[in-house]
Amino acid sequence: MSGRVIAGVFLGLSLGLQACxxxxxxxSGNAPQKxxxxxxxxxxxxxxxxxKRYEAQNPQVRIDVQTGGSSRGIADVxxxxxxxxxxxxxxxxxxxxxxxxxxAKDGVVVIVHRDNPxxxxxxxxxxxxxxxxLNNWQDAGGKSQAITVVNKAEGRSTLEVFTxxxxxxSSQIKADVVIGDNEQGIKTVAGNPLAIGYVSVGAAKVNVxxxxxxxxxxxxxxxxxxxxxxxxxxPLSRPLNLVTQGSLNPQQQKFIDFAQSSQxxxxxxxxxxxxxxx
Amino acid sequence: MFRFKSEGPxxxxxxxxxxxxxxxxxxxxxxxxxxxxxxxxxxSLDQFWRDPGWHPSEQSYNLTPMILxxxxxxxxxxxxxxxxxxxxxxxxxxxxxxxxxxxYRRLIELLAGIPSVVYGLWGLVVLVPLIAKVQPPGPSLLAxxxxxxxxxxxxxxxxxxxxxxxxxxxxxxGSAALGLGTWAxxxxxxxxxxxxxxxxxxxxxxxxxxGETMAVLMVCGNVVQVPNSIFAPVRTLTANIALxxxxxxxxxxxxxxxxxxxxxxxxxxxxxxxxxxTDAPEV
Numbered sequence: 202m203s204g205r206v207i208a209g210v211f212l213g214l215s216l217g218l219q220a221c222x223x224x225x226x227x228x229s230g231n232a233p234q235k236x237x238x239x240x241x242x243x244x245x246x247x248x249x250x251x252x253k254r255y256e257a258q259n260p261q262v263r264i265d266v267q268t269g270g271s272s273r274g275i276a277d278v279x280x281x282x283x284x285x286x287x288x289x290x291x292x293x294x295x296x297x298x299x300x301x302x303x304x305a306k307d308g309v310v311v312i313v314h315r316d317n318p319x320x321x322x323x324x325x326x327x328x329x330x331x332x333x334x335l336n337n338w339q340d341a342g343g344k345s346q347a348i349t350v351v352n353k354a355e356g357r358s359t360l361e362v363f364t365x366x367x368x369x370x371s372s373q374i375k376a377d378v379v380i381g382d383n384e385q386g387i388k389t390v391a392g393n394p395l396a397i398g399y400v401s402v403g404a405a406k407v408n409v410x411x412x413x414x415x416x417x418x419x420x421x422x423x424x425x426x427x428x429x430x431x432x433x434x435x436p437l438s439r440p441l442n443l444v445t446q447g448s449l450n451p452q453q454q455k456f457i458d459f460a461q462s463s464q465x466x467x468x469x470x471x472x473x474x475x476x477x478x479x
Numbered sequence: 480m481f482r483f484k485s486e487g488p489x490x491x492x493x494x495x496x497x498x499x500x501x502x503x504x505x506x507x508x509x510x511x512x513x514x515x516x517x518x519x520x521x522x523s524l525d526q527f528w529r530d531p532g533w534h535p536s537e538q539s540y541n542l543t544p545m546i547l548x549x550x551x552x553x554x555x556x557x558x559x560x561x562x563x564x565x566x567x568x569x570x571x572x573x574x575x576x577x578x579x580x581x582x583y584r585r586l587i588e589l590l591a592g593i594p595s596v597v598y599g600l601w602g603l604v605v606l607v608p609l610i611a612k613v614q615p616p617g618p619s620l621l622a623x624x625x626x627x628x629x630x631x632x633x634x635x636x637x638x639x640x641x642x643x644x645x646x647x648x649x650x651x652x653g654s655a656a657l658g659l660g661t662w663a664x665x666x667x668x669x670x671x672x673x674x675x676x677x678x679x680x681x682x683x684x685x686x687x688x689x690g691e692t693m694a695v696l697m698v699c700g701n702v703v704q705v706p707n708s709i710f711a712p713v714r715t716l717t718a719n720i721a722l723x724x725x726x727x728x729x730x731x732x733x734x735x736x737x738x739x740x741x742x743x744x745x746x747x748x749x750x751x752x753x754x755x756x757t758d759a760p761e762v
Contacts, residue, residue, distance in 0.1 A: 270726035349616035354701065355535055356726030372534040377616040378712055379701035381722050385603075392608040393617050 236456060239267045240274020240287030241358060242382050243401045244441045247305060248287055250468045251460050262452070271358040275299065278446050284453055286444035289401075290358045300449075301442040304460045306475040308402035308425040309362050309437040312387070314394040315414035319343045324421055328367050330397060333375035338395065351389050351398030352376035359383075362439050363399055391415050399437075402430065406473035431475045441474065511740045518733035527737070533703040535723070535731035542738055544705045548713035549742070551620055551706060552695060553688040556627035561681055563628075564635025569665055571636075572643045584640070591633035599697035602626045607698055614710040618700030621709040626694050631684035638683060642676025643669060675757035682753040686746055692717040716742045 238248055245268045252264035266287075269277075274286030278299065292301045311327060313319055322330070322341060329335035330348055339345040352374050353360035364371055378396070380386040383404035390396040391413050402425045405417050417425060420436050429435035443457055459465065461477060469476040522540060530539035567587065571580045602622055611617030646669055654664040670677070700712020701722060714722075716738045724735050 268725065272726055272728055276728050347615050349611075354722040354726070356723055356731070370537070372532060372537055372539075376702050377700065378618045379703075379714065379722070381696070385697065388603055389607075389618065392604060393611045393615065395611070395615050 234261055234263065236262065236264045236285065236452060237267070237277075237283045238264060238285045238287060238443075239269055239277045239283040240444070241271040241289040241441070242268040243289040243307060243359065243403075244287035244304075244443075246403075247441070247469055247472050247474060248443070248460075250472075251304070251465050252456075254465065254468065255456060255459050259455075264456070270356055271361075272356055274444060278444055281446075284445070285456070288358070288442045288444050290362055290439050290442075292442075296444075298446060300445050301440075302445070302457045302461060303440040303442050303477050304465075305441045305469045305472075305477060306430050307439055307441050308430040308435050309359055309366075309399055309439065310402045310405050310425045311397065311399045311418045311420065312390050312405055312415045313397050313418060314390055315416045316394050317343060317416065319418070321419055321422070324367070328369065331367070331369065331374050331376075346395050349377045349393050349396040350375065351378045351380060351386055351396050353386070353399075354379050354381055357381075358439075359399070359401065362437060366437050387413060387415060403473040427470075427475045508743065511736055511743060514736035515733060515740050518730055518737055521730060533719075535727070535734055538730075540734045540737075542716070542741065544703050545714050545716050545719050545738065546741065547705055548620070548699070549689060549715040549717070549745075551713060552623040552627055552699065552715060553685060555620070555624035555709075556631055556688045557681060557685050559624065559628040560632040560635055560684060564632050564680070564684070565639050565670070565677065567632070567636040568639035568643055569669075571640050573661055573665060573669075584637075587633045587636050590629075591637065595630065595691060595694045596697075598626055598630055599694035602694060602698035610710070616700065616710075616712060618698055618712050619710045620699065620706045620713045622698040622700075623695050623713065623715070624709070626698050627688045627691060630691060630694060631688050634684045634687060635680045638680035639673070639677055642673035642680075645676075646672055678753055678757045682749060685749055689742065689746055689749070690717060692721050696721050 236252075238252070245266055249266045252266055256262055256264055267283075271286075271288040271290060274283070274288050275296065277283035278286040286299075288301070289307065292299070311322065317338070319338065319341060326335060326341050330341070331350060331352070333350070335341060336348050337345060338348055341348075353363070355371060360371060363369075364374070378389055378398075380389055380398070383400040386398045386400045387404060387408050390398045391408075402417070405415065408415060409417065419425070423429055423435050425435050425437075430438045443460060445453055445457070449457070463476075463478050466476045466478060518540070522538075526540055528541060528543045530541040532539055532541050533545070567583075571583055575583060602625075603618075606625060607617040607622050610619060610622055650668050650672065651664065654668050659667065695715050696718040699715065699718060701714040701718050702712040703714045703719075704711065706713045720735050720739055723731070727735055
């Protein structure tokens, strides 16, 4: 009797697992009525808004947007568990065989607390602050107080864009606080007058408008504006992409065309990002 | 292999359910080990404490600072919450007037019901700036300890309270016959009598503190380092998994599963340890 019981339990569990895996498979791109989009948490807010509008226009389609970072977006598209990936950086050499469709431009900005007297930081100063060679605001023209360095967690493309621009390795950065998403970074800087961090310009601008006590610093003398981000003169700008693999099915094609069309320009601008169309 | 007393269909159902939960636990453990295998095949075990740091993108996987961070916030929180929780329960049972005790109990139950993300948000916008005023940066071991202490206090208070309520009245009568006052009875008779209940409460609280993720992620600063003071930021194993799992691929992902496995082994060890010291049924 007991042997049968154990066998039964295992059979039940394995059937359950089977059911789970078939569910997974059915959402992997063959079903014409469902789109799964995963990846960058920077792209996710606009992708969700675009998806909502798309669903309103095409009631038979359901779009599922999940976050998990750019590398997740690429991995999911490669393994075909997602129809479209979201990636918040330009294509790299290891991204062969994937198609990148830019839907907006974004800048990564350095932010400090609003009460911080600092108006600008040079490239060298930012590098020194992040590698702990400069750890008092006094040496950068502020008050005599220790600097709280806010850094992104491993695997985030915002960290990648930042370290590449300043030619740092992530192990060289000596942070005081490590954060996950943009919102957490902004709350951390807003709650600490001595903090310095870097976030997506979209998230920063939205918060400044809401009165969050943060200040966006210019980089190398250039302010992050729609104009400078679009033409690439702002040093830390990056494309926000949708990524697909191989030839597109009509469903993917239609959504990507929609996401790149002027019908969603207002959504992109609302998030303080820069549309691809002039 | 197993011998069951046959007591009709109810007993069979119970046995089935028990076997089911046991099997699920084993499945989880098996799954964790399975997901950890790739990293164990690639690096030698001592790299988990010999590597220069935690930089998965540069193939270095030192877990020691995070294990210490986890133990640090947990031990700190439990040592604050235990005396407070026990005293809350004593107050509720023996000192507070009936009406007040009821209200107080409801409040503590409410405290137990607040989602951890709410604690975390409160910690981030209220507690962390306060600590930053005393000693920057603010997000720190101390912030984690305080938030966790607040979160596990209801567990200790409620379990202790229930144990105290189960003490037979004859204890009190005997104690009164000996001429002992309330406090003397509480500390000399009641608390020793519910020792195993208190230990169970501490174990449950410790397990919750070890496993707490969201609140700790928001207030601890998450820097991978061995903290040199309570104002230094730390990263716990759980925060590490939450921060990086969604972004991790291949070996990095496997290393995160390894840290999950470590966490599970710590909790298992804790439960076994408590089991040996109490005669209380397993919870």
